Amino acid sequence: MPITPDAKNWTWVLDRACPECGFDAQTIQGPDVADLLRREAAVWPVVLDRESVAERPDENTWSALEYAAHVRDVVRLGDYRTGLMLTEDDPEFANWDQDATAVAERYNEQDPRVVAAELVAAAESLAARLDSVHGHQWQRPGRRGDGASFTVDSFARYTLHDVVHHGWDVRAG
DSSP states (O other): OOOOOOOOOGGGGGTSOOTTTOOOGGGOOHHHHHHHHHHHHTTHHHHTTSTTTTOOSSTTSOOHHHHHHHHHHHHHHHHHHHHHHHHSSSOEEOOOOHHHHHHHTTGGGSOHHHHHHHHHHHHHHHHHHHHTOOGGGGGOEEEETTSOEEEHHHHHHHHHHHHHHHHHHHHHO
16 A cells, blocks of 8 residues: 655754654764764664564554665665765755655565665665765765755764654654
């Protein structure tokens, strides 16, 4: 059954705490994201070891497996886009339709063990990239096609929110 696409612009999480998961981007600095990302990614293999990992809790909510595959892809995309910001001048990111990707990649049919390993590896790759960022590099810009502007710092925190929030989703659900 299809899930109603999420059309929210989540960039507001950079300005105020998320009322659902409690994430507060303003209390985090870019250089701290790498360790937090590693810590948050570490919960996913445990979540994906559940017997009911592919079961949706209701018709409007992804399964833990779907959330994990989404988080894996968000982190991979975050790593790629961070790389663009570090090597190009104010790159514009190609649009990404997360809902179309979930359907096309059949998130709920993927092997949970593979997704867990890929998610942790993606988080480590992004964390390693962030560990290599220094000084003024944190302020290098990039932007989405919808006009949302980021720096490496704000984008790192924005990406971390996705990992934290969906971890909260599967723990709360």
